[in-house]
Amino acid sequence: MINKDYFRVMRIAGLILMAIVFVGCGTLKSPFEPQKKYSPQQLEKDYTIFQNVLEESHPGLYWYTPKDSMDYYFHWGKEQIRDSLTEPEFKKVLGYVLAKIDCGHTTVRSSKKFSKYLDTLKNEKFFPLSPKLWDDTAVVAANLNRRDTILKRGTIIEAIDHKPIKEVADTLFEYISSDGYNVTHKFQSLSNRGVFGSLYTNVYGLANRYTVDYLDSTGHMHSVVIPVYDPAKDTTNRAAIRRFIRPTRKEMKKMSIRNTRSLRMDTFNRVAFMDLNSFGRGFQLKRFFRESFQSIHRQRMQYLVIDVRGNGGGSVTNSTLLSKYLSAERFKVCDTLYAINRNSRYRAYIDKYFFNRLFMLVFTHKKDDGHFHFTWFERHYFKPKRKNHFDGTSYVLIGGNSFSATTLFINSVIRQNNVTVVGEETGGGAYGNTAWLIPDVKLPETRLQFRLPLFRLVMDKDQPKTGHGIIPEIEVKPSVDAIRRNEDYKMEKVLELIREDKAARH
Numbered sequence: 001m002i003n004k005d006y007f008r009v010m011r012i013a014g015l016i017l018m019a020i021v022f023v024g025c026g027t028l029k030s031p032f033e034p035q036k037k038y039s040p041q042q043l044e045k046d047y048t049i050f051q052n053v054l055e056e057s058h059p060g061l062y063w064y065t066p067k068d069s070m071d072y073y074f075h076w077g078k079e080q081i082r083d084s085l086t087e088p089e090f091k092k093v094l095g096y097v098l099a100k101i102d103c104g105h106t107t108v109r110s111s112k113k114f115s116k117y118l119d120t121l122k123n124e125k126f127f128p129l130s131p132k133l134w135d136d137t138a139v140v141a142a143n144l145n146r147r148d149t150i151l152k153r154g155t156i157i158e159a160i161d162h163k164p165i166k167e168v169a170d171t172l173f174e175y176i177s178s179d180g181y182n183v184t185h186k187f188q189s190l191s192n193r194g195v196f197g198s199l200y201t202n203v204y205g206l207a208n209r210y211t212v213d214y215l216d217s218t219g220h221m222h223s224v225v226i227p228v229y230d231p232a233k234d235t236t237n238r239a240a241i242r243r244f245i246r247p248t249r250k251e252m253k254k255m256s257i258r259n260t261r262s263l264r265m266d267t268f269n270r271v272a273f274m275d276l277n278s279f280g281r282g283f284q285l286k287r288f289f290r291e292s293f294q295s296i297h298r299q300r301m302q303y304l305v306i307d308v309r310g311n312g313g314g315s316v317t318n319s320t321l322l323s324k325y326l327s328a329e330r331f332k333v334c335d336t337l338y339a340i341n342r343n344s345r346y347r348a349y350i351d352k353y354f355f356n357r358l359f360m361l362v363f364t365h366k367k368d369d370g371h372f373h374f375t376w377f378e379r380h381y382f383k384p385k386r387k388n389h390f391d392g393t394s395y396v397l398i399g400g401n402s403f404s405a406t407t408l409f410i411n412s413v414i415r416q417n418n419v420t421v422v423g424e425e426t427g428g429g430a431y432g433n434t435a436w437l438i439p440d441v442k443l444p445e446t447r448l449q450f451r452l453p454l455f456r457l458v459m460d461k462d463q464p465k466t467g468h469g470i471i472p473e474i475e476v477k478p479s480v481d482a483i484r485r486n487e488d489y490k491m492e493k494v495l496e497l498i499r500e501d502k503a504a505r506h
Contacts, residue, residue: 032117037084042445044081049346050094050450051077053441054101059340059371059456060434064102064180064467073100087114087446092202095175098450102467104179104403104427105435111447125206127197128229131157132483133187138165139483142193144229151214151226154484158221159213161204172199178427179403180467185427188400257283263292265299271498272301276322279405280314286321293325293388303498304390307397309423309490313404316436320382323412325390326419330381331412336458337378337436338371339364351440356454359437374436374455393501394419395494398472402426404435410470411459420497423476423490426469432458 038046051074054061062070077097085093087110094108110118118124129151130142138157151157157165169190176199178185190196206228213223260283265272274292279285296304306322313319320333342360347353364372396410398421407428413419436455443449474493482489 032113034088034114034117035086037086038090038446039084040081043085043090044078046090046443046445046448047078047081047094049349049443050441053344053346053349053452054106056346057339057341057344057452057454058101058103058106058434059338059454060103061101063434063456065100070100073097087111087448088202090446091448092175094448094450095177099173099175099177102178102180103434103453104177104182104185104429105433105438105453106451107177108448108450109440111449113447124231126194126229126231127200127206127210128226129157129197129212130191130193131196132191132478133165133169133196134191134478135187136166137478137480138169139478139480141191141483145226148226150224151212153486154480156215156480157212158215160200161207161211162213168200172196172203175199175203179429179433179469180431180465182400182425182427182429182467182469184400184425184469185403186400188424188427192401261285261288263288263295265295265301267299269498269502270300270302271305272296272299272303273305273307275307277308277310277312278314279311279316279318279322279409281318285315285318289321289325290388293385293390296390297388301390302392303501304392304394305397305491305494306394307491308402308406308409309397309399310401311403311406312401313406313428313435316405316408319405319409320412323409324382324385325388326394326413326416327382327384328391328416328418330383332381333377333408333412334432334457334459335378335461336432337374337455338367338369339454339456340371342372346441349441349444350452351442353439356437356439360454392418393498395497396421397490397494398423398426398470399490400424400427400469402469403428404433407433407470408459414470414473420474421470421472422474422494422497423472425471428469430459430468430470431463431465432456 065073074097077093080093091108091110098106098108109115126144128144128148129140130144131138132141133139140151140153140155140157142153143151159165160168169187172190173183173186176186176189190199208228209225210228211223211225213221216222260277260280262275263272272292272295304326316333323331339360342357342364344350344353350356360372363376364374367373394413396413396419398406398410402410403426407426407430410421410426411430414421434453434456436453436457438451438453440449441452474497476490476493479489
């Protein structure tokens with residue numbers, strides 16, 4: 001007989017051998033290659049799924065863009081796949097096609113591996129300027145090259161590398177998804193910190209130097225050549241990074257909540273200021289609204305300023321709850337809410353497919369138009385809150401970043417006499433949008449992801465479908481001087497309106 005120790009030794013030897021094999025395999029695993037090229041066959045497979053999923057399930061594919069035009073853009077995208085492409089190159093093609101749908105919720109994102117790779121970059125070079133853009137104007141809002149004494153905040157930019165700024169903006173607009181024909185959202189997107197430089201680099205490429213035509217303080221044109229921003233050479237930035245202490249997960253969550261919603265009160269002037277940068281879940285908004293309006297009632301505030309300029313939307317439950325505290329009468333969220341399909345042939349690529357399909361089976365039913373309607377929301381009227389309802393004068397600040405569920409909130413209160421909407425046109429459509437359930441679709445070869453809204457929502461079917469956002473009752477646009485002085489010109493206008501109202505009351 002064979003000794004038991006023999007089996008014990010052989011078992012240990014086998015485990016050691018397996019460990020060696022696994023370690024060896026781990027060391028042979030190739031690192032992520034950001035410049036990896038995908039073959040035309042791989043790209044065509046992904047592109048076919050991309051197009052077919054949109055044609056099968058997107059409820060707003062032809063809402064603003066006719067089918068023959070959309071077919072042209074799909075064909076254009078396919079024509080770009082004549083050779084191998086990197087992930088960023090293919091993403092650029094998809095982004096261009098998606099922007100033609102005119103749906104702000106339909107966007108493309110990098111693969112998870114590519115996103116993780118970007119997060120690990122420490123010395124990536126950047127286009128150095130962050131401009132504020134509107135109409136035909138671009139003004140320096142920030143400059144990463146902090147030693148630059150010429151292109152300071154407030155400097156008007158006329159051209160970049162001999163391309164007029166309007167031409168640059170119009171080109172970049174082609175890659176930005178927006179509801180309908182809205183350009184306010186596109187201008188605001190480019191004005192968000194870092195977006196202009198990132199998109200400019202993706203479209204035109206990264207250079208070591210840029211020629212910038214600008215106007216001096218007397219209105220005379222000049223040109224200056226500026227270097228790309230290189231964080232490796234920025235000793236001030238490196239020193240700041242060394243001083244930075246990474247917060248804990250709990251601290252980061254608290255910071256996120258604090259940056260998302262806040263309330264401050266001017267008890268002397270009896271004005272409450274509520275900042276809301278999201279209606280998303282996870283920010284304890286139900287509790288925040290309850291405690292905020294309780295405090296506003298207890299302190300006898302006469303005026304309430306609600307700032308939703310940076311609010312990209314989120315939960316309709318949360319936006320509706322805020323409406324209840326301000327609305328003078330019962331209101332509907334929407335007149336129409338439907339999906340065009342409950343099932344998909346491409347379920348393997350759609351995130352949360354089972355739960356979204358279950359939701360549709362439970363809450364929607366097919367009507368004569370062939371669509372699957374969420375009839376409860378189409379018929380339901382919400383009642384205002386009785387306890388701590390705010391009956392004073394409200395001002396709502398809006399802009400190009402006000403999107404999705406934020407437009408539902410604004411639409412529910414804008415017609416009230418005690419509510420005044422101030423700022424710029426919302427990024428979210430005034431007629432409606434395609435959203436509600438928005439799973440990601442992951443393409444099998446490149447692993448690129450794009451968002452797929454499943455429902456079409458119409459807020460008020462009697463309103464014209466103009467392709468624009470909600471227009472403020474009092475429009476306040478940027479000015480070069482306001483940008484130069486870093487002034488919150490929209491808030492200043494609201495404070496002016498409050499002073500005028502108080503004077504009129506006395």
